[in-house]
Amino acid sequence: MARNQWAGLEQDLAGASNSPLNILIARDEDIERASRSMKAMSHPLRLKILCMLGDRECSVQDIVEQVGTSQSNISQHLAILRDKGILMCRKDANRVYYRVGDARTLRLIEMMQDVFCTRNL
Structure with missing residues (x-):
């Protein structure tokens, strides 16, 4: 991004002091919590588990069968x-x-799919 584009972005952010992003930035503990959660979800296998689960409830055995790795590996990722x-x-x-x-x-996972996943039409 060019310098003048950054300046415009900085002005937009400064003018939106009540925006949700500015509120998040103002609280370090919220930033830390969000960062830890995003890090936990960012592992490819954990993201695959989350996508597979969607809005369903599944047993560990169902997850093992659908994700395709060992039960001990799945259990470690589920624990994280x-x-x-993130999971109950x-x-x-x-x-x-x-x-x-x-x-x-x-909704966050759906947004990531919309942004990063290619779709065959």
Whole structure:
């Protein structure tokens, strides 16, 4: 981006002091939390798990079968997503089920798909 384009962007940001982005920037703990969550979602296998889950609830075994790697590998990645609050889980007898914990996370994933994924028409 050329310098004069940056100047315009800086003016736009300065004039929008109540914009959601400026509010986020003002709170370091929010920036840190968002950064940790985005980092957790950015791993290719974890992103694949999130895309596969969508708005459904699936057992660990279902995730293993659909993603195509070992159960121990999937379990490690599920734990990271769960610990960051991205996934929720519940136990039913000897099965563990996972789902995306917040519908806004699904919207974020959908936006990433729209921006970065090619579609065959």
